[in-house]
Amino acid sequence: MITTLSCLHNSHVFMRIILMYRLLYQFQSVAGGILVDVSCGSGLFSRKFASSGAYSSVIALDFSENMLRQCYDYIKQEETPMNTNLALVRADILRLPFASCSIDAIHAGAAIHCWPSPSNAIAEISRVLKPGGVFVATTFLSTPTNSGLFSIDALKPLRQIVGPVNSSYNFFIEGELEDLCRSCGLVNYSSKVQRSFIMFSRQKP
Numbered sequence: 001m002i003t004t005l006s007c008l009h010n011s012h013v014f015m016r017i018i019l020m021y022r023l024l025y026q027f028q029s030v031a032g033g034i035l036v037d038v039s040c041g042s043g044l045f046s047r048k049f050a051s052s053g054a055y056s057s058v059i060a061l062d063f064s065e066n067m068l069r070q071c072y073d074y075i076k077q078e079e080t081p082m083n084t085n086l087a088l089v090r091a092d093i094l095r096l097p098f099a100s101c102s103i104d105a106i107h108a109g110a111a112i113h114c115w116p117s118p119s120n121a122i123a124e125i126s127r128v129l130k131p132g133g134v135f136v137a138t139t140f141l142s143t144p145t146n147s148g149l150f151s152i153d154a155l156k157p158l159r160q161i162v163g164p165v166n167s168s169y170n171f172f173i174e175g176e177l178e179d180l181c182r183s184c185g186l187v188n189y190s191s192k193v194q195r196s197f198i199m200f201s202r203q204k205p
């Protein structure tokens with residue numbers, strides 16, 4: 001039992017390391033710039049971005065004061081000091097407190113499905129990104145188990161009218177995510193899908 005749990009833990013840690021390498025790779029064209037980790041939660045990725053030393057500043061941003069407090073506590077516990085400036089900011093994804101065209105990189109880890117209005121949020125992300133700036137996000141795709149009846153192809157148009165199927169989460173199919181980004185003026189879509197988990201990146205032209 002203990003061996004099984006330890007294997008599960010190790011594979012989880014391994015997956016996170018792979019994910020982090022992929023993220024750093026996606027952001028390599030904006031290395032040295034300002035990175036905002038929106039909806040950072042407890043700052044798992046913000047802390048890794050900061051300690052990578054690849055960015056001039058890392059901003060961990062979340063709407064929830066509790067999550068930011070957890071993030072702050074984890075930062076204090078870190079054994080290795082952060083190589084870059086790491087700032088914590090409380091803000092709504094729909095009203096980012098940054099000037100237009102001022103940010104080089106935005107990461108949204110496992111967050112889009114939690115946002116109240118993903119299309120307005122991505123428009124806001126597009127506003128603050130500099131030309132050439134990169135947006136990388138991970139989320140869970142719509143599946144029959146998380147989207148109920150509206151995951152059936154013939155009923156999907158109804159989802160646009162009725163709104164999210166349950167009150168708290170918005171799950172999309174890959175084409176919808178691509179369309180959302182395109183309609184906000186972001187280009188160069190690329191993605192990697194593993195089961196229902198997707199990582200995609202987009203750039204501001």
Ligand SMILES: C[S@@+](CC[C@H](N)C(=O)[O-])C[C@H]1O[C@@H](n2cnc3c(N)ncnc32)[C@H](O)[C@@H]1O
Pocket residue numbers: 038039040041042043044045061062063064067091092093094108109110111114115116
């Ligand atoms: C599943 S957590 C993701 C945490 C983190 N990115 C990670 O990968 O560990 C989703 C986060 O979205 C945040 N969130 C939800 N609505 C938000 C909003 N309107 N603006 C900013 N953050 C929001 C929540 O507070 C929560 O911390």
